[in-house]
Amino acid sequence: MGTGSVVSQYAGSPAWSVMSDPVRSLADLGLPAFLQEMGSVMIALLDENGRVLAANRGFLRLAPLPGPTDQPWDVRPLFINPRLDDIQALTPYHGGALLLYRGMLNIAWADRQRQSLQGHIYRWQQGRLLVAAEYDVEGLEMLGAAVMQLNDELTGTQRQLLRANQELKRNEEVILELMHTDPLTGAGNRRRLDEVLATEVERCRRYEQALCVVMIDLDHFKTVNDRYGHAIGDEVLKQFAALLRGHARQTDLVARLNGEKFVVVLPATRLKNAVISAERTRRQLESHPLVEQIGQITASFGIAMLASGEAGEDLLQRADQALYRSKREGRNRLTQSIAPDQDAAPDVSSC
Numbered sequence: 001m002g003t004g005s006v007v008s009q010y011a012g013s014p015a016w017s018v019m020s021d022p023v024r025s026l027a028d029l030g031l032p033a034f035l036q037e038m039g040s041v042m043i044a045l046l047d048e049n050g051r052v053l054a055a056n057r058g059f060l061r062l063a064p065l066p067g068p069t070d071q072p073w074d075v076r077p078l079f080i081n082p083r084l085d086d087i088q089a090l091t092p093y094h095g096g097a098l099l100l101y102r103g104m105l106n107i108a109w110a111d112r113q114r115q116s117l118q119g120h121i122y123r124w125q126q127g128r129l130l131v132a133a134e135y136d137v138e139g140l141e142m143l144g145a146a147v148m149q150l151n152d153e154l155t156g157t158q159r160q161l162l163r164a165n166q167e168l169k170r171n172e173e174v175i176l177e178l179m180h181t182d183p184l185t186g187a188g189n190r191r192r193l194d195e196v197l198a199t200e201v202e203r204c205r206r207y208e209q210a211l212c213v214v215m216i217d218l219d220h221f222k223t224v225n226d227r228y229g230h231a232i233g234d235e236v237l238k239q240f241a242a243l244l245r246g247h248a249r250q251t252d253l254v255a256r257l258n259g260e261k262f263v264v265v266l267p268a269t270r271l272k273n274a275v276i277s278a279e280r281t282r283r284q285l286e287s288h289p290l291v292e293q294i295g296q297i298t299a300s301f302g303i304a305m306l307a308s309g310e311a312g313e314d315l316l317q318r319a320d321q322a323l324y325r326s327k328r329e330g331r332n333r334l335t336q337s338i339a340p341d342q343d344a345a346p347d348v349s350s351c
Contacts, residue, residue, distance in 0.1 A: 041134045042117065048127040050076035050084050062107070062115070080114070081106040084129065087121050097130075098123040105133050184234060185241035188255035193263055196253045197312040200267045204306055212274035214264040215302040215319040216244070216281075219331040221260040228294055236297065239290035247281045263316070271305040271336060275345040278303055278334055286332065298332035307339035 035041060036056045044055040051072035052059075076084045087101050105119040119133025180192035188196070197213075204211040218224075218240060225233040237260065244254045244262060253265040266274050278301045289295050302323025306315050318337035326335040338344045 044131045046129040050074050078107050080108050182256040185238050185256050187241045188253055193255040196265055200265060201312045209268045210270040211306040212266040212269045212271060213304055213315055213319045214274060214278045215323040216262045216299050217323055218260040219298045219300055224294055232291060232293060236290050243285060272345045274303050275334060275336060300326035300331045301334040302326060303334060304337040305342060308341060
């Protein structure tokens, strides 16, 4: 196909044909060859019945030929707003060229979405219609600007959503921490103790590791509250919890059961090492007052190591029994609970 080639259909011709002579097609209108080849500008000459007589490359790109046919191609159904029939009815043909319409052309191409073009429709010689249209550059620019703005807004919204999700996650972590923390001392609460103990018991069985718990109760704590008031008593509990955390490893859990009773969970720890750790805590508490106003305060300890097949609650109960034996035997001491398959640590009371 030459530079000025167009596709033409003339009345009486049997089918679509490729015309190599531009003089007999759009060139008859005085259009330069480059307009015939432009893909961004749509130019078509239609007969009085809306059938294509000649069209440039832009028209054929937007509205591909329906294929070889014995019938002329009627493009009126493609023009949905305004309709070609309505345009033709505006002014009867009296010869010569006349501008019938200028503005937006809404075209529905077959198997494509609708497109809007800025165009002109002229009444041409012999009652024909000349349609010339191009993409709505201003509309495209406005659309592009709108898309850019929407993208910016979307980016901003995504950033806000990300920050909101991060804040929500932090809030969830705070709430979760509050749900598992004793509000007075900052130690774990009973919920936290039950969850950690269940996990560690399962880990102990799976990997055949040792697990110990230490039950601790401050001696004569009621006297502290009665003599010095609950504010001082609360401060004692806070300082004692801090002391326990100071002796704990990262993998250990310090939890407050109730009142002045605390539990320390010691994963991967055998009875002997648990006794050593508890004795170190007892001696520091005995020799360093938690609160200056009340002087020395002591605590009693009960220690137990998980036995084969034992549940976490049973382990706590044995440690609690050992604790109360320490109370009965004079307080400020350690007592270990020994299961049938376990060996006692030396120099410590056993039950």
